[in-house]
Amino acid sequence: MALRNHPSETPDIAALKLRATSLRRHMLAMASGQGAGYIGQGLGMADVLAALYFHELRHDPGDVTWAERDRFLLSTGHYSIALWAALAEAGVLPVAELSTYGADDSRLDMSTLDTTPGVEVIGGSLGHGLGQGVGQALGLRLDKSPARVFVELSDGEMQEGATWEAAMSASSFRLDNLVALIDCNGIQADGKVVLDMEPVADKWRAFGWETQEIDGNDMAAVVGALKAARAAGGKPHAIVLRTLPGRGVPTLETREKAHFVRVDPGEWNDLIREFEKEAANG
Numbered sequence: 001m002a003l004r005n006h007p008s009e010t011p012d013i014a015a016l017k018l019r020a021t022s023l024r025r026h027m028l029a030m031a032s033g034q035g036a037g038y039i040g041q042g043l044g045m046a047d048v049l050a051a052l053y054f055h056e057l058r059h060d061p062g063d064v065t066w067a068e069r070d071r072f073l074l075s076t077g078h079y080s081i082a083l084w085a086a087l088a089e090a091g092v093l094p095v096a097e098l099s100t101y102g103a104d105d106s107r108l109d110m111s112t113l114d115t116t117p118g119v120e121v122i123g124g125s126l127g128h129g130l131g132q133g134v135g136q137a138l139g140l141r142l143d144k145s146p147a148r149v150f151v152e153l154s155d156g157e158m159q160e161g162a163t164w165e166a167a168m169s170a171s172s173f174r175l176d177n178l179v180a181l182i183d184c185n186g187i188q189a190d191g192k193v194v195l196d197m198e199p200v201a202d203k204w205r206a207f208g209w210e211t212q213e214i215d216g217n218d219m220a221a222v223v224g225a226l227k228a229a230r231a232a233g234g235k236p237h238a239i240v241l242r243t244l245p246g247r248g249v250p251t252l253e254t255r256e257k258a259h260f261v262r263v264d265p266g267e268w269n270d271l272i273r274e275f276e277k278e279a280a281n282g
Contacts, residue, residue, distance in 0.1 A: 007230065011055050011223045019050035019089060020219065021279050024248045026085035028275055030101035030108075031261065032268035037102060037110060040245035040258030042082035044185050044217070045152070048241060049086040051222045052150065059090075068147050071136055073121050075129020075153040076183070077111035078260075084108045087118040127160030129153055130180060134170050137178040137236075152181045156188035159195050164207070170236040171208030178236040179229050180209070183216065185243045187258055204238040216241030249275045 023046040031037035053059075057070045064070075074083050084101060087093045093108075093116075100106035107116045111124040121132050133151035140147050157163060170178055184200055186193055197203070201213040210233060214221040222241075229237035246252025249271050252261065263271065 007056050007058065007227070011051075013219050013223065016050050016054060016223065017047075017219050019054050020046040021248070022089060023050055023082065023085040024275065025279075026088060026095075026098055027081050028249070028268070028272050030081055030084065030098050032265075032272065033099055034102040034110075035265065035268075036260065036262040037081050038078045039081060039261045040187070040252055040255070041076070041079050041154075041183070041185060042085070043247045043249065043252065044243035044245045045079060045082050045183055045241075046085075046247065047217050047219050047222055048152075048181060048183075048243075049082050051219065051226060053086045053090045055223060056226045057150070058147070064147075067143075068145055070147050071120050071133075071149045073123070073129050073133050073136075073149065073151045074112055074119075075121075075123045075133075075151055076126060076157060077123030079123075079152070079183075080108070080110060080112045083112065083119070084116075090118075092118040126154075126157045127162040129157075130163050130166035130170075133178055133180075134166050134173070134175065137170070137175040138173060140177060141175070148177045148179065150179045150181060152183060154188075155182065155184040155186065155197050155200065156193050158182070158197050158200070158203075159193075167204065167207045167209065167236075174234045175236045176210075176232045176234055179226075180204070180236065180238045182238060182240050183243055184240055185245045187245055201238075201240045204240070208235060209238040210235040211238040211240065213240040214242070216243035217247050248278055250278065 027042045031039040058064050059069045088095045101108045102110045133149045137149045201211050204211045212225045214225050225239045245258040
């Protein structure tokens with residue numbers, strides 16, 4: 001399998017699905033090694049990260065200069081388990097280093113660190129990622145750079161007022177080089193999202209964003225939405241992603257509290273076997 005294909009090429013959906021499966025496998029291994037982790041969100045976002053890093057983002061040194069690379073900002077820093085898996089698959093991090101996830105002195109913390117290769121911003125304190133994305137998109141436009149900025153944020157994070165200040169700014173500045181990837185998985189720290197944020201897509205449209213709403217675990221839909229977001233049009237782009245926490249592991253998919261998962265060591269083996277069975281069945 002090729003490392004990735006360029007956005008201008010026809011996407012290989014089957015290959016991207018295999019990448020997403022590989023990312024999930026890495027995440028389960030990381031969480032089982034530590035005995036805990038933000039695995040629910042990571043499994044839910046695996047399809048999006050696979051589509052980004054192995055099709056959409058222009059980030060390979062052989063294709064673009066450092067200055068012209070596309071930026072991916074993980075605003076929800078505790079989703080780092082998914083980012084580490086993607087960066088390892090993309091060759092930015094050694095795959096062997098994934099086993100250090102969450103360990104003392106590891107570069108692969110349970111939230112993002114700016115000392116880790118491939119990390120554009122620290123996302124530990126929620127509500128700041130989109131604002132940083134607006135600033136980067138403005139800077140790239142002033143530099144007349146073709147690079148784009150992709151910012152992942154969550155439905156729980158939309159409860160932060162700074163998110164909406166950034167959304168208004170992006171619309172006012174007509175930043176069509178900015179894409180917001182909004183993970184709507186319905187959960188936050190203590191269970192369901194506290195505030196009712198629906199209708200999410202209509203809110204972003206009302207703030208002047210070109211908005212799509214898709215199943216974030218449907219690879220073809222994810223790739224199609226990213227393609228549609230390449231159109232300029234003078235507006236920032238929002239993709240509302242309906243994802244399922246724990247995707248690929250039925251036990252975790254039905255877990256009531258999936259924000260931070262702890263299970264007994266023997267149970268991790270059961271979850272991994274369950275995942276492999278699901279993966280084998282397609």
